[in-house]
Amino acid sequence: MEYDFKNAPDRSHTDSVKWDVKPGELPMWIADMDFKTAPEIIKAMKEKVSLGAFGYEWPQADYFNAVADWYEIEHGYRPQTNWMIFTTGVVPAISSIVRRVSHIGDNVLVQEPVYNIFYNSILNNGRHVLSSNLVFDGEHYSIDWTDLEEKLADPLTTLMIFCNPHNPIGKVWTKAEVQKIAQLCQKHHVVLLLDEIHGDLVRKGQGYTPAFSIEAKSNVISLVSPSKTFNVAALHAAYEEGHDWLKKLKQQLNENFDYVSQFIQENVPEVKVVSGDATYLMWINVQKVTDNSADFAAFLRKETGLIISAGSVYRGNGQDFIRINLACPLAMVKDGMKRLVEGIRKYSK
Template sequence: MKKLNLEIKHDRRGSNSVKWDHKDFIDSRASDKALPLWLSDMEFKVADEIIDALSKRVDHGFFGQSMPGQKYFSSIEAWYHDRFSWNIEKDSIFYSPGVLPAIGFAINSFTKEGDGIIIQPPVFYPFAQLIEENGRKVVNNNLINDDGYYYIDFDDLEEKAKDPNSTMLLLCSPHNPVGRVWKKEELLKIIEICKKYDLTIFSDEIHCDLTRKNVRHYPLMSLGAYDKIAAAVAPSKTFNVGGLPIAQIIIDHVDLKDRWNKETYGKHFIRFAPPLDMVLCETAYSHCAYWVDEVMDYVEDNFDFIVSFLEEKLPQTKYKKPEGTFLAWINFGAYVNHKDLMDILITKYDLLIEDGIVFGQPGDGYFRLSIACQRDILEEGLNKIVQAINELQEQ
């Protein structure tokens, strides 16, 4: 089996990378030399098999309109069956140009203007934006924070779900940014409540492959307890190919399928899929499981390093290794004001991380770091944070 050398660093500047070249996307004060630990984008080169397959397809020389073929569907079906025991039928797989556009399509497909859509902050910030910009109402079912370990407030969820104006739950599973991988019994309780009050569930499972050792992700639809569900999966986070926007939306429910088609095909004429993106999927899902497994081993070691580092130098963070994702969610607000820390990190220490407040009010004091990077990059970033906190405390 091929062995990856994940310690090799690659210069990504000059490639129009959002993470490395467009730092003003997060803060206009960031300098060109700022170290970016802020975007859910890995610093590990894509698997050779993907690069070779894309190169071969480019050499073919034709890029006309294309549609998913049997290899595309078979690769998806096999991946989710083998890793999650999830049996997906071909006619339940729908193409989308990414998960975030899919959430927008789902909001317009499955709800009407003015409807309430439940989310569970602190949660990926585009959720609220997409709900509001599409004329719906954000309904917050805040997670319970128990010293950095998060639980679902099921009593509050039921209160919000039984409101006749609430029509959909937008679930993040595994959860970004807190890193929870929901247990089977938690997912069944979610289903029980949504079924009781006839809520549609859109389950964003883009991080499903990125779990810690001995932690199992359960695809919501695989539990078979409810069919008024649409799920989003994608190769983007799993194989570090977020710049090639393709996602698979899985829908079994006949009426939801019809609504989805009316929105995507009828209104936006999303019918075809880019040829390179399909080659990417076929290759990644069929030949690159080894790459994911090795990368996740490295990420696991990075998380263990963070735990030890913070226990020694910033113990008040009470940091716990997350069950999923490659994102660290850390309470640096236990030491200093979050705005002051962001300011000094950007203006003096040339470090970019994400202020947790953008994920909703429950994120106040927390920060999100992308730690799928070489160990020395991670250590450099953490040391900058320690230095910044010490300086602020001395002022």
């Protein structure tokens, strides 16, 4: 089947969070794709709508088998269906798990810079954020294993939230790394909670390691969802028909990433792409332009209409970075890059 990755649906005036913008602005921030979702999903939804009844429902065995089939086909590991619990979303699940497995005043360990909503789920529930910051060497991020174990050994640390693959840096953790973190958590009686919502969006290289596939998983909770994969955050969708669409999507994302990487290298060499091989979110080092990514992001929007995410919201060394969403038609990507160059030149003056 042919899929359209060249045209973006017009979502202005539709209650879209991403597209609630002023005329002429270009939003490339929130993790929301500007592609129509898979036609197979749209077809299934039309069939459901045509029934004309929307009473109480609950997923049955066919749903959980579809999830298991998806992970076996896409990732080479089949989870047991009796491991699965249906929830209304990854973020509500994180907040519920924080309340259930930790206590008020406990430490919840994260690895900054990391997805900013983690902080809301921790702090809003009366827990403390404890970070074992990822180490950045100017090229890549890595784990400080000594620091991580020291903080896991803290008696007040009862839960660790691990982003796998990582948002915003796009890093795909190896199976050995996932296994080692799980073993350290097990050793120190810490529950390991993994946000694996970007697991299907590994664009190249090794695939991601689902938490259920490792050996030390007795204290592991994995959260997965099709919402990022198929851009159905406002829905609860099925897993059965999306394999071919996902393959074509990743081809388009790689084309977008390759274009931006080359464009930045040729036109604004003072900034540097640091992103890994996962997600559709590019992590860009703007340290030579600014040490205040929030100020720079506000300037970009005001001067060029380009809306991106300031890396500072992810903490860690995020003040030196911006995050740009490249899940949109290439024409929109090119427009965004022109605006970025214009903004950098104006800001540098």
